[in-house]
Amino acid sequence: MVVKLYGQVTAACPQRVLLCLLEKDIEFEIVHIDLDTLEQKKPEHLLRQPFGQVPAIEDGNFKLFESRAIARYYATKHSDQGTNLLGKSLEHRAIVDQWTDVEVGYFNVLVHPLVMNLVIKPRLGEECDAVLVEELKVKLGVVLDIYDNQLASNRFLAGDEFTMADLTHMPAMGYLMRTDINRMVKDRVNMNRWWEEVTARPAWKKLMKMAGFLT
Amino acid sequence: MVLKVYGPHFASPKRALVTLIEKGVPFETVPVDLMKGEHKQPAYLALQPFGTVPAVVDGDYKIFESRAVMRYVAEKYRSQGPDLLGKTVEERGQVEQWLDVEATTYNPPLLNLTLHIMFASVMGFPSDEKLIKESEEKLAAVLDVYEAHLSKSKYLAGDFVSLADLAHLPFTDYLVGPIGKAYLIKDRKHVSAWWDDISSRPAWKETLEKYSFPA
Numbered sequence: 001m002v003v004k005l006y007g008q009v010t011a012a013c014p015q016r017v018l019l020c021l022l023e024k025d026i027e028f029e030i031v032h033i034d035l036d037t038l039e040q041k042k043p044e045h046l047l048r049q050p051f052g053q054v055p056a057i058e059d060g061n062f063k064l065f066e067s068r069a070i071a072r073y074y075a076t077k078h079s080d081q082g083t084n085l086l087g088k089s090l091e092h093r094a095i096v097d098q099w100t101d102v103e104v105g106y107f108n109v110l111v112h113p114l115v116m117n118l119v120i121k122p123r124l125g126e127e128c129d130a131v132l133v134e135e136l137k138v139k140l141g142v143v144l145d146i147y148d149n150q151l152a153s154n155r156f157l158a159g160d161e162f163t164m165a166d167l168t169h170m171p172a173m174g175y176l177m178r179t180d181i182n183r184m185v186k187d188r189v190n191m192n193r194w195w196e197e198v199t200a201r202p203a204w205k206k207l208m209k210m211a212g213f214l215t
Numbered sequence: 216m217v218l219k220v221y222g223p224h225f226a227s228p229k230r231a232l233v234t235l236i237e238k239g240v241p242f243e244t245v246p247v248d249l250m251k252g253e254h255k256q257p258a259y260l261a262l263q264p265f266g267t268v269p270a271v272v273d274g275d276y277k278i279f280e281s282r283a284v285m286r287y288v289a290e291k292y293r294s295q296g297p298d299l300l301g302k303t304v305e306e307r308g309q310v311e312q313w314l315d316v317e318a319t320t321y322n323p324p325l326l327n328l329t330l331h332i333m334f335a336s337v338m339g340f341p342s343d344e345k346l347i348k349e350s351e352e353k354l355a356a357v358l359d360v361y362e363a364h365l366s367k368s369k370y371l372a373g374d375f376v377s378l379a380d381l382a383h384l385p386f387t388d389y390l391v392g393p394i395g396k397a398y399l400i401k402d403r404k405h406v407s408a409w410w411d412d413i414s415s416r417p418a419w420k421e422t423l424e425k426y427s428f429p430a
Contacts (some may be wrong), residue, residue: 012296051357051360062305064308065312066319067310072304072308072311073304086329094287095283097280097287098279104319150264178217
């Protein structure tokens with residue numbers, strides 16, 4: 001049975017799941033939920049995701065939402081297929097979980113409003129909050145210094161191998177890198193090295209093609 | 216060597232503490248004096264580079280992020296105490312889903328209420344009334360979704376208590392106590408019953424008894 005993913009292929013959270021499925025060679029079908037017309041808030045979608053967000057998956061009778069939970073589920077269920085995303089031991093897995101949780105609490109909390117103001121609002125003809133953007137950039141600089149330091153002595157966030165911890169950052173980072181703020185990553189030696197390496201992965205390139213960001 | 220949890224008097228570390236107590240795992244705690252800025256000192260930053268609590272040290276092994284610690288403890292001690300991860304991969308998926316909801320959707324507005332109502336004067340920043348009002352509205356909307364869900368499910372991930380339920384304990388304890396908004400919980404029949412159930416668990420009572428902030 002093919003996994004059905006409800007979402008928009010250009011949106012960061014559905015991309016997180018798609019990237020996991022691509023890394024794990026798991027077949028899927030995308031059912032487009034149109035965010036521009038707020039389809040995610042309509043009754044039909046609320047039955048799948050009661051908070052009115054994307055993505056949600058249906059896999060036979062099994063349903064799940066929250067992109068990181070979905071990615072962890074498939075990474076566990078198909079642990080011996082495709083890329084191993086959850087580390088080689090319990091201790092390693094916990095470090096993978098640690099950096100995946102860092103993405104939620106320290107990275108996304110800054111990058112989401114930055115992308116909203118720099119990319120989404122202009123597209124919708126809304127005003128960007130310039131004061132907020134400057135505040136967020138300062139905070140992001142502090143966080144990226146910590147990441148850069150981690151990547152100075154680790155090839156990937158959780159150690160020598162590409163894991164869920166790296167994957168979970170990539171969709172939002174992709175958006176950030178398409179703005180002027182990309183300098184904040186490019187000017188940090190280790191972050192830049194890491195970003196070039198993770199985006200050279202075939203699964204990422206496939207995803208970017210699917211989303212129309214690469215020809 | 217016994218596992219050590221840093222910063223037990225604060226809310227986030229209590230996610231780890233309640234899990235350790237539920238699983239009957241021996242541990243020690245190390246106080247961290249946030250008022251004196253101990254969390255910004257090099258010795259602490261070596262354990263937790265973002266300068267927040269908790270940090271956990273288990274022999275040579277270091278881990279931070281309270282929910283990552285919860286998962287680590289629940290998995291390492293799977294065969295003792297209640298199974299907080301569910302019995303199947305699918306049940307674990309549901310646990311991860313609601314654990315992520317807590318992190319991405321429930322806790323952010325609750326954290327705003329915590330900081331601006333409980334800690335603004337102590338931490339020396341002006342309490343933002345507009346943010347308090349918006350955060351309460353956001354949290355109320357989230358709790359409406361919880362109410363509908365808990366009318367069909369005894370606990371968040373199913374008919375078993377899991378990490379997802381426990382993760383809500385520390386900050387919700389603030390909400391019904393010092394934040395002064397117990398009505399948000401009490402006015403919702405199923406959320407209220409769920410709250411009464413999980414907050415009366417012996418492991419949570421022990422956590423509060425031993426590690427509440429000294430008066």
